[in-house]
Amino acid sequence: MARSSQHDSTTLQPERARPSPRPSKEMSIDDVAEQAGVSVATVSRVLNGHSNVRAETREKVLAAVEQSGYRVNELARNLRTAESRLLLTMVPNFGNPFYAEIVRGIDSVARQHGYFMLLCDTGADPGRERSYFEMLRRRRADGAICLDPAAAQQALSDELNTLPWVACCEFDADVGVPYVGIDNYRAAGDAVMHLLSRGHKRIALINSGDGYLFAQQRERGYLDALHNAGIDPDPRWQVHLDSLDYEAGASAAAILMAQSEPPTAIFTVSDTLAIGVVKGLRSIGRRVPDDVAVVGFDDISLAAQIDPPLTTIAQPMRELGETAARLLLKRLANRTANVPGVLLPHRLMVRASA
Amino acid sequence: MARSSQHDSTTLQPERARPSPRPSKEMSIDDVAEQAGVSVATVSRVLNGHSNVRAETREKVLAAVEQSGYRVNELARNLRTAESRLLLTMVPNFGNPFYAEIVRGIDSVARQHGYFMLLCDTGADPGRERSYFEMLRRRRADGAICLDPAAAQQALSDELNTLPWVACCEFDADVGVPYVGIDNYRAAGDAVMHLLSRGHKRIALINSGDGYLFAQQRERGYLDALHNAGIDPDPRWQVHLDSLDYEAGASAAAILMAQSEPPTAIFTVSDTLAIGVVKGLRSIGRRVPDDVAVVGFDDISLAAQIDPPLTTIAQPMRELGETAARLLLKRLANRTANVPGVLLPHRLMVRASA
DNA sequence: TTGAAAGCGCTAACAG
DNA sequence: CTGTTAGCGCTTTCAA
Numbered sequence: 001m002a003r004s005s006q007h008d009s010t011t012l013q014p015e016r017a018r019p020s021p022r023p024s025k026e027m028s029i030d031d032v033a034e035q036a037g038v039s040v041a042t043v044s045r046v047l048n049g050h051s052n053v054r055a056e057t058r059e060k061v062l063a064a065v066e067q068s069g070y071r072v073n074e075l076a077r078n079l080r081t082a083e084s085r086l087l088l089t090m091v092p093n094f095g096n097p098f099y100a101e102i103v104r105g106i107d108s109v110a111r112q113h114g115y116f117m118l119l120c121d122t123g124a125d126p127g128r129e130r131s132y133f134e135m136l137r138r139r140r141a142d143g144a145i146c147l148d149p150a151a152a153q154q155a156l157s158d159e160l161n162t163l164p165w166v167a168c169c170e171f172d173a174d175v176g177v178p179y180v181g182i183d184n185y186r187a188a189g190d191a192v193m194h195l196l197s198r199g200h201k202r203i204a205l206i207n208s209g210d211g212y213l214f215a216q217q218r219e220r221g222y223l224d225a226l227h228n229a230g231i232d233p234d235p236r237w238q239v240h241l242d243s244l245d246y247e248a249g250a251s252a253a254a255i256l257m258a259q260s261e262p263p264t265a266i267f268t269v270s271d272t273l274a275i276g277v278v279k280g281l282r283s284i285g286r287r288v289p290d291d292v293a294v295v296g297f298d299d300i301s302l303a304a305q306i307d308p309p310l311t312t313i314a315q316p317m318r319e320l321g322e323t324a325a326r327l328l329l330k331r332l333a334n335r336t337a338n339v340p341g342v343l344l345p346h347r348l349m350v351r352a353s354a
Numbered sequence: 355m356a357r358s359s360q361h362d363s364t365t366l367q368p369e370r371a372r373p374s375p376r377p378s379k380e381m382s383i384d385d386v387a388e389q390a391g392v393s394v395a396t397v398s399r400v401l402n403g404h405s406n407v408r409a410e411t412r413e414k415v416l417a418a419v420e421q422s423g424y425r426v427n428e429l430a431r432n433l434r435t436a437e438s439r440l441l442l443t444m445v446p447n448f449g450n451p452f453y454a455e456i457v458r459g460i461d462s463v464a465r466q467h468g469y470f471m472l473l474c475d476t477g478a479d480p481g482r483e484r485s486y487f488e489m490l491r492r493r494r495a496d497g498a499i500c501l502d503p504a505a506a507q508q509a510l511s512d513e514l515n516t517l518p519w520v521a522c523c524e525f526d527a528d529v530g531v532p533y534v535g536i537d538n539y540r541a542a543g544d545a546v547m548h549l550l551s552r553g554h555k556r557i558a559l560i561n562s563g564d565g566y567l568f569a570q571q572r573e574r575g576y577l578d579a580l581h582n583a584g585i586d587p588d589p590r591w592q593v594h595l596d597s598l599d600y601e602a603g604a605s606a607a608a609i610l611m612a613q614s615e616p617p618t619a620i621f622t623v624s625d626t627l628a629i630g631v632v633k634g635l636r637s638i639g640r641r642v643p644d645d646v647a648v649v650g651f652d653d654i655s656l657a658a659q660i661d662p663p664l665t666t667i668a669q670p671m672r673e674l675g676e677t678a679a680r681l682l683l684k685r686l687a688n689r690t691a692n693v694p695g696v697l698l699p700h701r702l703m704v705r706a707s708a
Numbered sequence: 709t710t711g712a713a714a715g716c717g718c719t720a721a722c723a724g
Numbered sequence: 725c726t727g728t729t730a731g732c733g734c735t736t737t738c739a740a
Binding site: 073 | 718
Binding site: 038039040041042045052053054057076078079080081082 | 725726727728729731732733734
């Protein structure tokens with residue numbers, strides 16, 4: 001509604017009297033050089049902050065840049081320097097709030113180092129995932145952080161391990177790929193031990209499909225903790241889901257409770273599942289924690305908000321992301337550097353649900 | 355494990371007996387051309403699926419590509435074709451589940467058209483936001499979809515409107531930028547009218563800060579609906595928050611209910627807020643909907659999961675994203691095309707909370 | 709149907 | 725301190 005005038009245009013035409021810098025034809029470094037009366041090399045130097053330029057010359061260049069509205073063409077720069085300064089982050093499902101904070105951590109470290117992060121939702125589909133690794137090969141991205149299960153598992157058999165990437169959360173320590181995550185085995189054990197200490201004996205596990213490495217690790221933790229307590233885990237207490245959605249948790253809970261001797265506690269490998277469980281329990285008239293205790297996993301921000309607030313295993317999500325990014329950057333800086341695998345501490349958050 | 359021989363090469367290192375294609379030195383199109391005994395032009399043609407290549411020649415090239423493990427260098431291709439095939443999506447806070455589904459919609463349309471989507475979390479910070487628009491100017495991305503408030507508002511005053519971007523959800527129809535969103539004014543009215551029809555008179559509004567355009571629009575809708583019902587809105591019923599977090603909703607509810615004549619219903623401009631409200635209400639002993647009714651906004655997947663299930667205004671999130679992407683693609687394909695603003699329908703989801 | 713050659717816009721030797 | 729110049733790897737006329 002304000003100053004409109006300026007575009008009745010359509011390209012091809014003169015198009016005069018534009019507001020200041022915006023040039024009608026895209027400028028190149030040559031134009032700037034000419035306008036400043038120097039060579040392109042000099043322009044490049046000041047643009048890249050090299051010190052070997054006389055102050056006076058620098059001023060001239062800066063002035064020309066300023067008043068021409070010139071912007072460096074990163075496409076050209078990328079080709080020349082042979083790097084895209086883009087990092088890929090692959091997540092199986094970025095609608096899951098668990099990933100949000102991790103991705104934030106990655107993003108913040110990346111941009112701190114002059115990289116941009118490209119977020120890719122793979123849907124845990126190996127096909128999609130491969131297509132993203134393909135981007136690496138085509139030099140569209142410099143490196144990748146993968147939160148996806150498939151890659152971690154195929155790293156051995158593939159030439160995947162020659163690509164610059166690191167695994168986050170989903171990792172196999174025996175493969176040659178740098179990783180960061182938590183000790184899922186021990187974390188699951190801690191959760192179960194908490195339930196045990198509350199007097200529960202019939203403790204169920206709601207797990208995701210075993211496509212996930214963490215699922216296997218947590219299941220072993222659960223099983224061993226039970227065994228160590230002298231309890232023989234009933235197979236009927238274990239359910240495997242192919243989803244981490246709220247809904248999946250709700251229906252799993254209902255099924256679990258329909259048994260003749262239903263569990264008195266449920267350990268779930270994800271808070272989203274646990275939230276669904278709580279809702280499912282409620283809808284069949286069971287109270288939490290009085291009738292059945294629930295413990296989740298991850299400690300997403302929602303966990304403390306629901307009713308009752310969720311007891312859960314907290315993962316240091318932000319740090320997981322930051323660490324992953326640092327590992328990757330390190331690999332990028334030095335291809336031959338020995339980048340380690342790192343395990344970050346988890347923590348049991350005792351709230352009202354168990 | 356197959357045919358290995360060909361490169362024990364590498365410039366400096368031994369490193370022999372590598373698995374198949376993976377070349378130790380990066381291959382270029384010249385290498386492929388040489389290996390296939392044709393010119394680079396021909397290689398380029400088959401790589402790009404041009405039809406004017408003899409079948410036999412094509413085979414030769416493909417074979418060379420295959421067994422050299424060659425991958426096109428997109429950096430070079432980008433420079434040459436002057437496009438990055440990258441789209442930016444700017445969200446104020448991608449931890450908010452509302453954005454997840456929208457982003458999915460964008461992503462799916464983008465990749466369907468051979469583009470990749472770069473997700474950018476701006477934190478609703480105009481500075482960060484500008485830095486992303488800067489990427490457009492530097493040709494690091496071809497276009498952008500912005501879910502952020504600031505851009506929509508500055509589009510007028512700036513040369514922002516010459517850049518290839520579209521607004522999604524946050525838009526000002528009077529500015530020259532293509533947009534997609536819902537009719538926030540009417541949607542808010544619908545929510546209030548629902549509450550009215552349930553007999554409520556003292557209806558509170560929990561709004562976000564007025565940095566958001568939708569906040570202003572929904573507030574007007576709320577106010578007018580009340581007026582139209584002959585109710586004079588008490589200013590004490592309106593609270594403005596600078597956050598959409600669960601926590602913010604919880605404390606706002608407590609404050610609201612501490613008044614001498616507290617509201618009997620609360621309309622909230624976001625489900626995340628509403629979920630916090632429900633929790634806040636519960637923690638001060640108020641029941642929903644018996645003591646106070648709550649209606650949210652967005653219909654994120656969680657809305658149906660909480661206790662009680664949330665009555666809310668559903669936004670067609672997936673479609674919002676898809677439409678935004680299509681508008682942008684259209685603009686990209688034809689800079690002078692007249693890309694319209696589009697409004698998608700919302701829907702009141704009546705559940706148990708109101 | 710194919711090849712030769714001219715750049716895309718930039719950075720980085722190498723000279724001066 | 726500054727300029728000249730040679731490419732980065734690809735696509736695309738233009739000729740053959």
